[in-house]
Amino acid sequence: MAYRAGASLTGMDYPRRTMLIKETCRGSGLKMESKSQKKEKITAVALFGFSLFYLISSFRLKMGTTHNLGPGFMPLLIGGLLLFCTTFNLVHVFGNKSIEGKMEDTAAGGEKNYRAIIGILSCITAYPFILGIFKFIVSTLIVAFVMLVILKPQRPIFSFLLGLGMAVASFLIFSRFLGMVLPSGFLEPILFRIGG
Amino acid sequence: MAEIVQSLLGGFTIALKPLYIYYALVGAILGTIVGVLPGIGPIGAMTILLSFTLTMDATGAMILFAGIYFGGMYGGSTTSILLNIPGEPASVVTCIDGYKMTQKGRGGAALTVSAVGSFIAGTLSILGLMVAAVFIADVALRFGPPEFFAIGVCGLILLVRLSGGSILKSFIMMLLGMALTTVGMDFLTGAERFTYGILELGQGIEFLPVAMGLFGIAEVLTTVEQKEFLQPIQKVKWRELLPTQREWKRSFPAMIRGSFLGFIIGLVPGPSPIIASFVSYASEKRLSKNPEEFGNGAIEGVAGPEAANNAAVGGAYIPLFALGIPFTPAMAIVLGALMLHGVIPGPNLIKVKPDLFWGVIASMYIGNLMLIILNLPLVNTFVRILKVPKNILLPVIVLLCLIGVYSLNASLLDLFVLAVFGFIGYVLRGVGFQPAPLVLAMVIGPMIETSLRQSLNITGGSLAGVILRPICLTLYIIAALTFIIPLVWRLVLKPHHSKRSGLNEKPLDV
DSSP states (O other): OOOOTTOOSTTSOHHHHHHHHHHHHHHHTHHHHHHHHHHHHHHHHHHHHHHHHHHHHHTTSOOBOSSSBOTTHHHHHHHHHHHHHHHHHHHHHHHOOOOTTOHHHHHHHTTOOHHHHHHHHHHHHHHHHHHHHHHHHHHHHHHHHHHHHHHSOOOHHHHHHHHHHHHHHHHIIIIIISOOOOOOOSHHHHHHHHTO | OHHHHHHHHHHHHHHTSHHHHHHHHHHHHHHHHHHHSSSOOHHHHHHHHTGGGGGSOHHHHHHHHHHHHHHHHHHHHHHHHHHSOOSSGGGHHHHHHHHHHHHTTOHHHHHHHHHHHHHHHHHHHHHHHHHHHHHHHHHHTTOOHHHHHHHHHHHHHHHHHHSOSOHHHHHHHHHHHHHHHTSEEOTTTOOEESOTTOGGGGGOOOHHHHHIIIIIIHHHHHHHTSOOOOOOOOOOOGGGGOOOHHHHHHHHHHHHHHHHHHHHHHTSSSOHHHHHHHHHHHHHHHHOSOGGGTTSOOTHHHHHHHHHHHHHHHHHHHIIIIISOOOSHHHHHHHHHHHHTTOOOSTTHHHHOHHHHHHHHHHHHHHHHHHHHHHTTTHHHHHHGGGSOHHHHHHHHHHHHHHHHHHHHOOHHHHHHHHHHHHHHHHHHHTTOOSHHHHHHHHHHHHHHHHHHHHHHHTTTOHHHHHOSHHHHHHHHHHHHHHHHHHHIIIIIHHHHHHHHTOOOOOOOO
8 A cells, every 4th residue: 555645644544544654654764753752752851850859859858767767768768769760761761772662652643633632631721720710510611612622523502512511410410419519600509409 | 257157148238228239230330331431441430430439438439339340340341242342451352252252153152151250250259358358357467567568568569560561660650659649748747748838738649639630531631542443333132142052161160260360360469350361361272172262262262361350350359458458550549439438448447347348248249240130131232332422421531530539629739630640641651651550659658658667666777677577578578589580581591492492582671
């Protein structure tokens, strides 16, 4: 199966697309591979940075004596081991030239729906902020609506109604049936009364 | 023994209360559903539902979770057999021969054998659980802080060794989990650690948002990137569900072997149901008179692994109920639920809370019976759940995680922790870091620190006094051997073996 330059990958079915990406990888090789390795390298550096920071922070705590260990002993021990392991990982990742066994991951990497991933993460991060402002039902509706639109673009009114259904259903289930206290504005008490 | 039987009968009087039967039924149905659905497994479901159990009592929560865990194992096999899609990792092996049987028109028989195998294994493992937990708890009453320190350390080391994938990465995840437990106020001195002036961090990082982020949100993000690709669903007719006499004869010994193997492996730290199913498959293949049939629809390849993964669930409960130490991520979640209800598991649990222990054990029998009654007649209904579009299912899971975390403490910080660990979990999974060691270390970490500090206090600062106690030393030797034996095998024995068989040696996996 030959890969035509400029052909749209999005219009193809999944197995065919994966096969094409794999073939392209085999042909032009290291470009896709370096993407996967880059991710490993960034993660390794981040972990190393965290362990260094953790270890340095643990020095500020009291170590105590062998008879009576202080609050800083365990963090120092964990930090030391963590730094050792992350350094080893860093050396391993940066020194690794092998590309074997990474092809599957790389091929999948070409398929990733970053828009949806970033969208969902943004919704989760934004939820605590808007929860304080708009209270439960409106915040949940906003988050559900945005996620529905991101995951499958469809008629906004359909996503809105579905999101509204999710927000109202979750309020009724958790507030009425499970007795949980959820942030309430003006809508929630009305719904609570309607719910019986 | 008479005492055990009497206690079990007492347990049945508790478990047969309508409310607990309802929880067992809900757990069994939910477990089967999450088992069927790829992407979200029993651990994810238990994590999401953890905070919702606050409205129940501890016994109810345990019954619900037991139903979900056992149900997940039942449900996972259905899609493995009919669609070649493992609903959860422990059913991966079932795909090999189960799906081949479906292609040959024997899918119904494979489903029945799998369900009956799961039932037999589940029942046997619960029997083992109640006897072993009572015995181990009795012995553990004599344990002191050095023993608990040794059990905690060895549990984590074995988990790292047996988790699969890179040992180095698992070790890093374990240490990260331990590091997270040090945030907040020191329980012995009251000193603040790593709070950086943030008041909310004084109470430490909650286990629940971290677990939900790593298992719930990260799972959702990973599922988002997978394209929906569903094969046409095969309908199973009633009469196809009955295996032939020959199939029964071949599968029954495999079920029994799988049950024992699974139960023993369930006691070992790590993802025991997954390991148990793989080990059972390998041993069935080795023991079979027709090993060439494996991979082409051998019924033993379905019966053995399905029995083994269910039996491992019963085995996994023993360390939790007898010692208060979870050895699998699912048990860490169960421990979290117990702690939410103010129950501290440990050797005293069976004596202090007999209603809870025996009630849960009895409900496991009831749950297993419910699962076999539900699973076979409703197999077509459960498979139809796969038709629920991902774009609706995933937002529902995210909302459940958000509301679940918020309802715990009404804390916005917990929601941030959820988001952060969802992202971290997703990124780390993408580069081969498994979340299980981190979650388990978060649960076992505080116990390890407390017992080490108490041990050194008792022994006057002598580390030898902590290590050289008979039980401790045995445990450390076992943990060390799990590293030494594979290393010796790879460095000394395998090169000779490879040379003889003309195979090339792979470099050491770090």
